[in-house]
Amino acid sequence: MKQLGESTWIQEGPTNIGFIVTGNSTVLVDSGNDKESGRKLNKLLKEREWILKAVLNTHSNADHIGGNDYLQRNLGCEIWTPEVERSFTEHPELEAAFLWGGYAPKDLRNKFFRAKPSSVTRAIKEGDEIEGAGRIISLPGHFFNMAGVHTPDGVLFLGDCLFGEEILEKYGIPFIYDVESYMGTINRIRDMEARWYVPSHGPVVSDIAPLADKNLHFVEKIESRLLELLSEESGFERILKGVCDSFDIKLNAGQYALAGSTVRSFLTWLQDRGLADYSFKENRMLWSRGEQSPPV
Numbered sequence: 491m492k493q494l495g496e497s498t499w500i501q502e503g504p505t506n507i508g509f510i511v512t513g514n515s516t517v518l519v520d521s522g523n524d525k526e527s528g529r530k531l532n533k534l535l536k537e538r539e540w541i542l543k544a545v546l547n548t549h550s551n552a553d554h555i556g557g558n559d560y561l562q563r564n565l566g567c568e569i570w571t572p573e574v575e576r577s578f579t580e581h582p583e584l585e586a587a588f589l590w591g592g593y594a595p596k597d598l599r600n601k602f603f604r605a606k607p608s609s610v611t612r613a614i615k616e617g618d619e620i621e622g623a624g625r626i627i628s629l630p631g632h633f634f635n636m637a638g639v640h641t642p643d644g645v646l647f648l649g650d651c652l653f654g655e656e657i658l659e660k661y662g663i664p665f666i667y668d669v670e671s672y673m674g675t676i677n678r679i680r681d682m683e684a685r686w687y688v689p690s691h692g693p694v695v696s697d698i699a700p701l702a703d704k705n706l707h708f709v710e711k712i713e714s715r716l717l718e719l720l721s722e723e724s725g726f727e728r729i730l731k732g733v734c735d736s737f738d739i740k741l742n743a744g745q746y747a748l749a750g751s752t753v754r755s756f757l758t759w760l761q762d763r764g765l766a767d768y769s770f771k772e773n774r775m776l777w778s779r780g781e782q783s784p785p786v
């Protein structure tokens with residue numbers, strides 16, 4: 491456990507978990523991967539005699555809501571999420587269906603893509619003041635309607651709106667649902683004053699600008715690789731392979747779904763700016779460069 495402010499702690503791990511403690515009520519920021527993570531968090535709360543009021547889920551990915559069910563069943567806590575994320579939290583089978591674009595194969599029907607469902611008791615949105623815990627900030631882009639929280643003691647929980655440098659280097663393609671919003675969110679965060687910035691995956695930083703630049707740089711790298719690939723008329727599989735090869739990514743079913751979804755989102759983003767377009771030839775959807783030339 492690392493203390494970041496008078497009333498804010500984090501437990502660092504594969505997913506960093508926040509503890510915002512006011513009086514005798516504690517708000518957790520996310521609940522980790524699974525039941526085991528819920529059990530560990532319960533133990534930590536007991537040791538410190540902190541009473542869990544709510545889990546505030548930044549978004550509905552399984553690595554953020556996985557402990558909800560255990561904590562809600564054992565401690566009767568509330569669950570707070572933004573709308574849309576709420577639907578995925580209550581119906582976690584939507585995650586794999588969304589990533590796959592159909593009924594997902596069995597490799598996507600495991601706990602990494604499908605958390606246990608939990609009951610959301612409050613929908614949170616931009617500007618909400620959470621008694622003692624801080625103000626909600628909307629962080630769309632990585633997922634549909636992600637949110638962060640800015641605590642009164644100056645800690646900014648960022649969810650997955652940006653990733654630690656090591657994570658970026660390791661995975662190459664961060665998961666992005668809406669590229670335009672993703673970049674808008676990073677630019678917004680870069681201008682926000684905080685004592686500590688907490689990405690869910692990666693170390694806490696006190697200066698956000700270098701990390702924001704690094705994350706934006708990855709968007710540019712993916713974009714320019716895609717534009718290179720699109721100089722030859724290509725189907726989706728060739729495009730995905732081209733991007734993954736250049737980032738040294740070895741695909742499996744999970745990576746295929748995640749990287750595939752992100753590449754589709756990038757293609758849409760390029761098309762919306764006139765940089766890419768598709769046509770159908772002999773029942774194949776083929777992508778190529780659009781009418782606009784890319785910015786230099």
Ligand SMILES: [Zn+2]
Pocket residue numbers: 505551553554650690691
């Ligand atoms: Zn995550």
